[in-house]
Amino acid sequence: MKNPTKRAILHIVIATGVASVVTQLVLMREFLAQFQGNEPIVALVLFTWLVAGGIGTRLARRVLSAHAGQLARLSFLLAMLAPAQIMAVRLLRPMLFGAGTSVGFYATFLFTAATMAPYALLVGYLLPYSLYVIRRIETGYTGVGIYLADNIGDVCGGALFTFVLVVWADPMPSLLVAHLPLAMAAGRLAANRWEQLAGPLEVLCVLLGAVWFEPLSLAPTGGRLVHYEETPHGRLTVHQSSEQTTLFANGRPMAASHDPMTAERLVHYALCQVSTPRRVLLIASRGGMLAQLQKYHPAAVDYVELDPAMIRLMYTYDLEHPFEGVHAVEADARIWLMQHTAAYDAVLISLPEPETFQLNRFYTDPFFALVAQRLTHGGILCFSVEGAANYLTRAQRQIISSLWKTARRHFAHVRLLPGEPIFFLCRQEPVDLDIPGRLARAGVDTLYAGPYFSGEVTRERIDRLEAALDRNAPVNGDMHPYLMQLAMVQWFTKFGNSPGWFMSLAAAALLFFLARLGRAEFVLFTTGMTAMGIQMVLIFAFQIYLGYIYAKIGMLVTVCLAGLPAGAWWGRRVKKAHVLLLATDGMLIILIIGLTAALHLVGDGLPGIFYYVSGFMLSAACGFQIPLALSFMGDAPEAAARIFSVDLVGAAAGALLCGALLIPYLGISGATLVLAGGKLVGMLRLAGRYAPF
Known part of the structure; x- marks a missing residue:
C-alpha cells in the first residue's frame, strides 16, 4: 500500500470501527443503568443503531462526489457527537421522565432513537463514503476490502473495551481513548494545515470537557451524590438526603439506611419458623438485615452479592453491620449454590x-x-x-400464581403473607402463621414484624389471597420465562399502551423492504437477521444461566464481531457463489439447531467459553456470505452500499424481533426456531423453489 492517502483512509475506517463499537457498548451500559437493567433495552439500542446505520448507508448512495477532506471533517464530527449523546441521555432522562421512574415502551423507544440516531446515522454513512473516496484513488478497490477494514476496527474496539476500558475507565474516559485515534487519523487526511491541527484539537477539548463534566451529569435531582463508581457489573451510586443514605445499582434503589420494616419482615417471617437457625444464606440485602439476623445468633451467614463493590459500599456507608460468623461472598448466588453443597436452615432472597x-x-x-x-x-x-x-391487578395475580405453582413443585408447603410486598414462605414442614407468638417464645424483639403483624396480615386476607391464585398458571422456567412475558405485558399495560401498533408498523415497513429485494439480497437480509438474532439469543441465554451479562457483554459482542471478518476473509477466496450461499444457509440452520439443543439439554452446565465459541462460529458463517453476495450481484459501489444496507436492516430486524418479542414471549427455543425458519425460507428462495415475494 504505497499511496499515503489510501492508507490514511483505511486508518480512518479502522479507527471508526474502534470508536463506534466502544460507543455502542458504552451506550448499552448507559441505557441499562438509566432503565434499571431492563434487557429489552439492549434490543432497542441495537435496533435503533442498526436502522439508523442502514439509513445512513442508503443516503451515501446519493453521493455524487466524495472527497478526502470531507471524510476528515465528518470523522471529526463523529468523534464530538459521542460524548454529546451520552450527556443527552443522562440530562434528558430525569428531565423528561423524572428520576428513578419507570418509562413506557414507546417513550423508551423514542428516547433511545432521538439520542442515538445522529451518531449511528453518521457511522452508517461513513462506511460507503470511505469506499467512494478510496475508489477515486484505486478504481478497482473492492467493497469487501472496506468491510474487512471496518470489521477489524470493530473487533479491536470490542477487545479494547472488554479487556481495558470496562475495567479501568469510566464512560467518558472510555470515549476519549476510543476517539482520539480517529481524530488523529482524520487530521492526517484533512484538506489543509489548519484543519490538520484544529480538527484533532477541537475533538480533544470536547472529550476532555466531557470527562470533567461526568460526575456533575450524574448528580441526583434531590439530595447529593456522595459516591459514584462504574464496575464491571454495573453503575453504583450513593445518594444522601437529610439523614437517609440510599445505595443505587443501575438506577434501582438496592438498600436504604432507614428501612427497618423491610429488613425485619424478610428476616423474622422466615427465621422464627426454624427452631435453631445455625446456617443462613442471604442473597443480596436491602440494608439492616444482618443486624436482624444477629438476633438469632447463627453460627454462619453467607452473604452473597454478585458485585464486590456492593458489599464494600454496604459496609462503608453503614447500610449493613457484619458480625462474627458473617462470610461475605463475591459471586453469583445461583452458581454459588450449584458449586457448594453446604446445607442451610434458611435461604433469604432480598432481590x-x-x-x-x-x-x-x-x-x-x-x-x-x-x-x-x-x-x-x-x-x-x-x-x-x-x-x-x-x-391485585391481573398481571400481579398471574405473577404470584406462577411463582406459587413453580415453588409448589419443590416445597410441600408454600404460604403467602399479603401486604406490600407479598411474602412467600416455602418449606417441607407446615408454616406456623402465629408469627408474633413464635417471636415472643424465641425472645426476639422487633419494631414492626411482631407488633404490627396481626393488624396487617389477617386470616381473612391470607384466605382471600390464596383463593385468588390461578392453579393453572404456567410454571416459570429458564428457557421459557413466563414472568418475562408478563413483565413485557405490564410494560405496555402500565402506561395504557399496546405493542400492536409498533409491531404492525414495523412488519409493514419490513414487508415493503423485503418486496424490493432480489434473491441474493434476501439471503443476505436473513443472514443479518440471523447474526444479530443469535447474538441476542446468546446475550439472553448468558444472562439466564451465568447471570452477569453487564460485565461480559463486551466480550460476547467482540467474539461475534471477530467471526464476521474471519468468515468474510475466507469467503472472498472461493468461487461458485450461488452454491456456497446455499451451503452456508444449510450450515447455519444446523448450527442454530445444535445451539438450541445444547441450551435445552445442558443449560446451567455450559461454561462461558461455549457462548463465545458459538457466537464466533455462527458469525463466521454469516460473514462468509458477504463476499459471496457481492460477487453474485457485482462489486460496483452502488451494489456494495446496497449490500451493507440490507445486512444492517436484517440485523436490526433480528435485534428487535428476538430481543423485544420472541425471547420474552416464546422463550429461547422459540426464537431460535424462528431464526432457523427465516434461513430456510432464504435458502429455498435462492434455490428458486419458493418465492414468497
Missing part, C-alpha cells in the same frame, strides 16, 4: 422484582429445585414480590 432475565433466574423452576436440595430438614425459603393487601 428486586423479577422484571429482568438476570433477576428472573432466581425465581424459576430449576432454581427453586436447587434451593430445596440445599435446605436442611425444616429449612425455609423466603422471598417477596410486589403486591397489595387487598387488591
